[in-house]
Amino acid sequence: MTAVIETSQLSKWYGNVLGLSDVSLEIEPGVTGLLGPNGAGKSTFLKLITGQIKPSIGAVRIFNQRVRKNQALFSRIGFCPEHDSFYEEMTGWVFLTSLLKLQGFSSVEIRSRAEKALDIVELSADKDRLIRAYSRGMRQRLKFAQAIAHDPEIIILDEPLSGLDPLGKRKLIRLIRTYREEGKTVIVSSHVLPEIEALTRSIILIHQGKVFAKGDIHYIRDLIETHPHMVSIRCSDPRGLAGLLLGEGCVLKLHFGADGRSVLVETNDRDRFFALLLSRIVQSRMDIEEITSPDDNLQAVFDYLVGK
Amino acid sequence: MIAEISDLHFSYGRIKALDGISLSLAEGAIGLLGPNGAGKSTLLRILLGFLAPQRGQGRVLGFDIRLEQPRIRRHVGYMPEDDCLIPGMDAVTFTSHFGELSGMPRQEAMKRAHDVLFYVGLGESRYRLLETYSAGMKQRLKLAQAIVHDPKLLFLDEPTSNLDPQGRKEILELIQDISSKKDIQVLISSHILPDIESVCSEVVILNKGRLAAQGKLSELRELNYLLYEIRIKGEGDGFVSRMRALGSRVEETEDRLLRVYVPAELDIREIFRAAEEEKCQVRHFVRSQTSLEDLFARVVGVD
Amino acid sequence: MTIREKGYAHWEGQLQERRFPWTPITWLGIRLAFKKKYFKFIIFSSLVPAVVFLVGIYISERIEDFQSMFRGNRQLLEVNPAYFKTYLCGDFLLFMMVMILVVSGAGLISDDLKHNSLQLYFARPLSKRDYLLGKANVIVFFLLLLTLIPGLVFIIFKLLFAGNFQFLASFPWLPLSVIGYSLFVTGFFCAYTLLLSSLSKNRRYVSILIFTVYLFSDILFGFFYENYKNPAFALISLKANLQQVGSWFFRLKPAYAFPWYWSLLILLAFGIAAALVLNKKVRGVEVVK
Numbered sequence: 001m002t003a004v005i006e007t008s009q010l011s012k013w014y015g016n017v018l019g020l021s022d023v024s025l026e027i028e029p030g031v032t033g034l035l036g037p038n039g040a041g042k043s044t045f046l047k048l049i050t051g052q053i054k055p056s057i058g059a060v061r062i063f064n065q066r067v068r069k070n071q072a073l074f075s076r077i078g079f080c081p082e083h084d085s086f087y088e089e090m091t092g093w094v095f096l097t098s099l100l101k102l103q104g105f106s107s108v109e110i111r112s113r114a115e116k117a118l119d120i121v122e123l124s125a126d127k128d129r130l131i132r133a134y135s136r137g138m139r140q141r142l143k144f145a146q147a148i149a150h151d152p153e154i155i156i157l158d159e160p161l162s163g164l165d166p167l168g169k170r171k172l173i174r175l176i177r178t179y180r181e182e183g184k185t186v187i188v189s190s191h192v193l194p195e196i197e198a199l200t201r202s203i204i205l206i207h208q209g210k211v212f213a214k215g216d217i218h219y220i221r222d223l224i225e226t227h228p229h230m231v232s233i234r235c236s237d238p239r240g241l242a243g244l245l246l247g248e249g250c251v252l253k254l255h256f257g258a259d260g261r262s263v264l265v266e267t268n269d270r271d272r273f274f275a276l277l278l279s280r281i282v283q284s285r286m287d288i289e290e291i292t293s294p295d296d297n298l299q300a301v302f303d304y305l306v307g308k
Numbered sequence: 309m310i311a312e313i314s315d316l317h318f319s320y321g322r323i324k325a326l327d328g329i330s331l332s333l334a335e336g337a338i339g340l341l342g343p344n345g346a347g348k349s350t351l352l353r354i355l356l357g358f359l360a361p362q363r364g365q366g367r368v369l370g371f372d373i374r375l376e377q378p379r380i381r382r383h384v385g386y387m388p389e390d391d392c393l394i395p396g397m398d399a400v401t402f403t404s405h406f407g408e409l410s411g412m413p414r415q416e417a418m419k420r421a422h423d424v425l426f427y428v429g430l431g432e433s434r435y436r437l438l439e440t441y442s443a444g445m446k447q448r449l450k451l452a453q454a455i456v457h458d459p460k461l462l463f464l465d466e467p468t469s470n471l472d473p474q475g476r477k478e479i480l481e482l483i484q485d486i487s488s489k490k491d492i493q494v495l496i497s498s499h500i501l502p503d504i505e506s507v508c509s510e511v512v513i514l515n516k517g518r519l520a521a522q523g524k525l526s527e528l529r530e531l532n533y534l535l536y537e538i539r540i541k542g543e544g545d546g547f548v549s550r551m552r553a554l555g556s557r558v559e560e561t562e563d564r565l566l567r568v569y570v571p572a573e574l575d576i577r578e579i580f581r582a583a584e585e586e587k588c589q590v591r592h593f594v595r596s597q598t599s600l601e602d603l604f605a606r607v608v609g610v611d
Numbered sequence: 612m613t614i615r616e617k618g619y620a621h622w623e624g625q626l627q628e629r630r631f632p633w634t635p636i637t638w639l640g641i642r643l644a645f646k647k648k649y650f651k652f653i654i655f656s657s658l659v660p661a662v663v664f665l666v667g668i669y670i671s672e673r674i675e676d677f678q679s680m681f682r683g684n685r686q687l688l689e690v691n692p693a694y695f696k697t698y699l700c701g702d703f704l705l706f707m708m709v710m711i712l713v714v715s716g717a718g719l720i721s722d723d724l725k726h727n728s729l730q731l732y733f734a735r736p737l738s739k740r741d742y743l744l745g746k747a748n749v750i751v752f753f754l755l756l757l758t759l760i761p762g763l764v765f766i767i768f769k770l771l772f773a774g775n776f777q778f779l780a781s782f783p784w785l786p787l788s789v790i791g792y793s794l795f796v797t798g799f800f801c802a803y804t805l806l807l808s809s810l811s812k813n814r815r816y817v818s819i820l821i822f823t824v825y826l827f828s829d830i831l832f833g834f835f836y837e838n839y840k841n842p843a844f845a846l847i848s849l850k851a852n853l854q855q856v857g858s859w860f861f862r863l864k865p866a867y868a869f870p871w872y873w874s875l876l877i878l879l880a881f882g883i884a885a886a887l888v889l890n891k892k893v894r895g896v897e898v899v900k
Contacts, residue, residue: 165499
């Protein structure tokens with residue numbers, strides 16, 4: 001897959017305040033999650049790749065063209081920022097069509113694109129109301145509409161789900177998935193890790209201005225060697241099962257659940273462990289209710305890499 | 309019984325916000341959910357003693373919701389969604405001020421403010437001016453002023469919004485700790501369903517001014533005995549065909565998770581035997597249940 | 612032996628109802644005012660007239676001792692109601708009072724509006740009346756410190772220095788006048804400040820408003836008076852209005868040739884406007900969005 005966005009040694013300082021330091025990466029089509037603590041450099045990163053600010057060192061290339069002062073490129077990028085900054089006196093329709101005019105479409109196209117975008121975000125009924133009267137969720141949807149109305153190939157979303165109720169979130173997630181199928185490149189930045197997990201497995205973690213991790217969540221988890229993997233097994237006889245596992249070297253620690261129906265195992269070698277587990281289960285004909293890996297999720301990966 | 313209301317009606321002018329809600333809340337952490345405009349805020353205003361319903365009655369913490377509103381507010385802690393602080397003060401002054409306003413004597417409020425600030429994790433920064441606080445710290449401060457007077461009912465409005473992942477985790481841990489105590493009822497309104505799932509044992513779902521669902525999460529979510537989520541490592545095809553041979557229906561989701569619909573009479577142990585014989589490892593094995601998200605969608609009736 | 616449990620601890624106390632639920636708000640307002648720069652200086656300067664007039668009372672009693680210094684100026688130091696009115700309605704004192712309003716009063720409501728703290732207040736068993744009373748009493752505290760307290764102190768010291776009650780016998784209504792006028796001017800300034808403070812979320816803007824409206828009204832009056840020589844223009848000036856009403860309280864002839872109750876009406880209008888605007892701006896029900 002060819003990279004759509006490429007950065008090389010991208011760095012940015014604001015005076016002596018660090019924004020981003022030495023970031024070289026490639027982003028491919030599909031959905032990529034961008035996460036990191038507050039002040040880590042995520043907004044700086046997004047501003048740099050959309051050409052809003054100039055890097056102190058390094059460069060950004062999109063579709064193999066440089067980003068700065070390349071107006072034509074912007075018609076292929078859609079950006080949905082985190083904070084609202086609307087002209088409150090406009091109606092939703094006027095707002096959207098003005099932005100489309102800036103893109104240079106003909107008036108017939110503007111109409112049809114605006115209608116389609118508003119239809120997708122379900123704001124068609126409210127398009128002639130003043131933005132001042134919009135609720136939080138409606139503003140969020142309007143922002144999203146302006147990001148997709150010109151059919152960009154790259155869509156950058158900063159906290160797109162905030163302010164939406166659970167149904168709205170679901171619809172937006174589905175929509176983003178269809179973009180993935182269409183081969184677009186979507187970058188979603190969010191603090192709510194379960195929401196990123198619902199969208200993608202591929203993430204970029206920024207902390208202290210650097211990229212701490214990039215790639216598939218599960219793959220990254222495997223790479224974090226200092227934290228052994230945890231496997232939780234619920235069954236009717238956890239101690240019996242534990243006894244069967246004790247002998248092997250890949251079992252580092254065992255911890256019994258407070259309710260007496262589960263055991264948490266720490267292992268440094270998942271392959272050996274799971275093979276072992278399966279054979280013991282089948283041999284002993286034990287009743288197993290559940291097998292899960294509690295720390296194979298994004299929150300755990302985040303904690304291990306960033307946490308204190 | 310912390311709160312009991314029956315047949316509440318309320319309209320703002322011609323807009324009917326609440327259309328006959330009756331519910332009773334017992335101890336524990338309860339999640340309040342609903343689409344925007346469902347009547348959540350109105351219900352909360354009534355429960356907190358700000359608004360009197362036009363029809364219907366109720367009691368919160370034993371006090372009547374029409375006649376004894378200030379007394380309800382004395383024993384309720386509210387953590388608002390928006391940022392709120394008073395400039396020029398430090399955290400201790402801020403927290404003890406609100407403790408005093410709730411009816412604590414001056415010295416007691418001061419003492420309790422220190423305790424509570426340590427509890428929420430602001431111990432080190434409690435003498436700093438509030439203007440210097442980060443978003444996560446402001447959120448904790450809001451929680452501190454809500455619990456300083458040891459309320460019996462704690463209401464949290466979007467407690468994790470605008471927090472980074474660490475902040476979210478820490479606030480959720482604090483909320484879990486508080487709700488594990490008896491004698492304090494926690495009501496959380498949030499749009500972030502995973503947070504509600506991790507903290508609450510019961511949910512109330514509102515829609516269009518009516519009660520759409522209420523009950524313990526574990527009961528509402530309906531364990532589906534016949535559907536298992538399985539993830540294996542190894543040659544999947546052999547395993548899948550074995551499952552099908554055993555009479556199950558198998559679907560694969562995007563995350564390479566297998567959803568296996570198992571016939572009722574099948575012995576679960578056969579699944580493990582099949583896996584071993586096909587030289588696969590079983591890495592994830594969970595009895596599937598409706599997620600809160602599915603429950604919400606089903607109950608609110610859209611989709 | 613016990614160890615303290617980690618985790619949330621309950622408070623073993625009783626929540627009580629206060630007689631005046633608003634007292635914490637007032638104390639907080641006073642503390643915050645003292646934290647501001649220059650506030651102590653302003654308070655100090657505004658007490659200077661009180662000190663001067665107190666010394667004046669002393670001198671007037673011991674006039675014989677100071678005969679040499681004040682040959683022919685005896686009437687200046689006669690302590691009578693006009694003396695009190697000169698102090699209480701003095702230009703300098705009124706100006707300093709406005710400065711105090713700017714520092715301690717501008718942010719009273721505007722800060723709460725800006726930082727959304729109204730939600731926190733009204734989630735407590737506090738009524739709108741309590742909240743406003745608490746805020747107003749911050750102003751009341753400082754202004755009474757400059758009007759009522761010195762006024763009563765003057766009376767007491769006059770009696771002390773004179774050694775007899777003759778002064779009170781001549782003007783038995785004076786203490787009531789002092790109290791009445793102090794309450795009146797304090798009440799007016801409370802309404803004035805709280806009204807302006809609730810109009811904007813920006814404290815700086817409110818401080819400019821408080822200062823400028825007062826000053827500008829006076830300048831405007833001066834301008835019209837110079838040009839048209841009609842004393843009724845004094846109704847424009849807040850300061851002149853206050854002084855007119857002050858004259859009535861102390862049974863003196865008003866400085867400008869129109870009835871004092873016109874001034875009273877103008878000032879009361881502020882009070883009504885304040886009541887209406889505050890009622891609308893300070894809303895408790897908006898607490899949960």
